[in-house]
Amino acid sequence: MPETTSLPSTLIISGFHALSDPLRIQVIELLRDRELCVCDLCEAIGATQSKLSFHLKTLKEAQLVQTRQEGRWIYYRLNLSQMVVLEQYLAEYRRFSPILPTRTCREE
Amino acid sequence: MPETTSLPSTLIISGFHALSDPLRIQVIELLRDRELCVCDLCEAIGATQSKLSFHLKTLKEAQLVQTRQEGRWIYYRLNLSQMVVLEQYLAEYRRFSPILPTRTCREE
DNA sequence: ATGTTAATTCAATAAAAGTTATTACGAGAA
């Protein structure tokens, strides 16, 4: 049987990468129930603005967050649909993985 | 309203980290429908043994894979339950995130 | 213009990944 695994897009990989840092997870969780501007996030997290800016860029490039500008403020909000894309990617494994049969290396 | 976000465990963060590399994703996908020994994986991926060993260690520490030794072979298989843990973590966002209301920075 | 918000640039540092060589350990033969 041939491999039916289609390699995930770089967007999925960069999504997982974006979620692999505690500070970025903190941002994501803060954005879970409302949008926040950068200064809110700085204060909530206690990080410098430039440090946060770097991580926000990572999250934005992974399309896990979106921004909205209002005057001088830039509001960040979750992009739930991209979170769902990652969730669905993982869900595929639950659908397809069988109870793994024992096998041995030689009998290919 | 206080934050109800409980920061995810390091296991979750290391799980996302483990999934943030193309070679490791390739391993995970190869293990989706059967277990494989290291030499199988080396051949399938075309990577050197030691390079692969490094990535397998990352996956194992994140508990995304488990191993079984049989003589000199070590068989790797998916640890589906940990995949589900990550999936469920992402699913929480879908459950809790409202349609985001517009807000402004001042009116805290 | 002046102050405020946030992104960017640059240089220094830290962490991750790759390469090569070595080590550990089990299997099987003498």
Add this chain to the structure above:
DNA sequence: TTCTCGTAATAACTTTTATTGAATTAACAT
């Protein structure tokens, strides 16, 4: 047992990439 071979992990070292802080720049409001 003792030897070697095969499999896989580990170590040492190098290269690459990611992260950080400080300073600067850009955009906006008054």
